[in-house]
Amino acid sequence: MCLLAFELQNHPNYKLVLMANRDEEYKRPTAPAAFWSDDPTILAGRDLEQLGTWLGINKQGKIAALTNYRDFTLPIKGEKSRGHIVSSFLQSDIAPQTFMEELHANQAQYTGFNVLAGSSEELFYYSNLEQSIKQVTPGIHGLxxxxLDTPxxxxxxxxxxxxxxxxxxxTVDPEVLxxxxxxxxxFPAEQLPDTGVGSELxxxxxxxxIASEEYGTRCTTVVTIDKNNDxxxxxxxxxxxxxxSAQKYVFTIEKPANS
Structure with missing residues (x-):
């Protein structure tokens, strides 16, 4: 996942509206979004090399998304696949802030990342570059x-x-997003960051x-959660x-069994 923008808790009819692009090498094997056969509560695409994901939601309304942190002047580190962060959260029963605290304790196991995790009710952000857990405020954000929100x-x-x-x-029209x-x-060169990849790249x-010979946008995802939890x-x-191809799913968030 390389770009997403979303509105959280700031619209009379929607709790969350999110649009996202995943950029990756074309040769990396990937399964399109679906409910996973090994965990049918999770709806997400899947990286078939490491079996993690970049963006997903489950039937209980937990949602998470991940981007890599791009700065090639930093040393490479981390042994674990970053895509497992998203799937681990979606499979867990713990609160998002607790999950982020545990992730912070183990952040050195991963190369640079940003992660959003929570729900349309409360969403948290963490990066192992900044190492600070933040609750996302209502409004428009980009990553x-x-x-988060670096301009x-x-x-x-x-x-x-x-x-x-x-x-x-x-009423949101997905075609617009x-x-x-x-x-x-x-964009003009003078507006761009210097992440160590050279001016052309x-x-x-x-x-x-993004579209190039070997790398580019592999998928675009739109997610909306309205006030009725649809x-x-x-x-x-x-x-x-x-x-x-296109994959479309509509469902209503399930209430926890003990609610």
Whole structure:
């Protein structure tokens, strides 16, 4: 996962509206979003190399998303796959803040990451670069390959698009959100961060939707949770920058058995 923008608890009809792009090497084997056969409560795509995921939700409304932290001037570290952070949270029964505290205690096992974990009721953010657990405030937020709401151009652009749309709509049209995440224009060099990849690659990676010979946006996901706890989840996959398939799921969050 390399870019997401979302609105949390800031709309009369929706608790959460999220749009996200996952960028990855085209050759990395990936399963499209589905309820997992080995854990049917989890809805997510799946990295078939490590069996983790970058974004998922479960039937009880737990949601999590992960991005890598991109700074090639930092030493490489971490033995565990970062995608297991998301799946571990979705499979756990512990509260999100407790999960983040345990993750913080074990953060050195992973290369640089950002993770959002919680639900549409309360969402938490943690990065093992910043090493500070934060509850996400209501409003519009964006996350790419730096810390939450770091003003990289494509983060700011996706937040601006989402903010303007949510202010003027009562019912979210997923097509609009997908169109936002398809924007392929790059940004001027003077606006871009220096993450140690060189100016040419920095420019390529600056667009919301990325397409190159070997690396790019593999899927776009839209998730909405309304005030009735109805979930809309749609993922569109791409092959070499060209639309390949779509997976759509609609369900109502289940109440815990002891509620």
């Amino acid at each position: 790419c390959n730096a810390l 990289w151009p494509k983060v700011e652009k996706s937040k601006t698009l989402l903010r303007a749309y949510m202010k003027q709509t009562e 997908f169109s936002f995440m398809q924007r392929a224009e790059t 920095e420019s390529l990676l600056s667009s919301i939707f 979930v809309y989840f749609e993922e569109r996959t791409f092959k070499n920058g060209i639309f390949a």
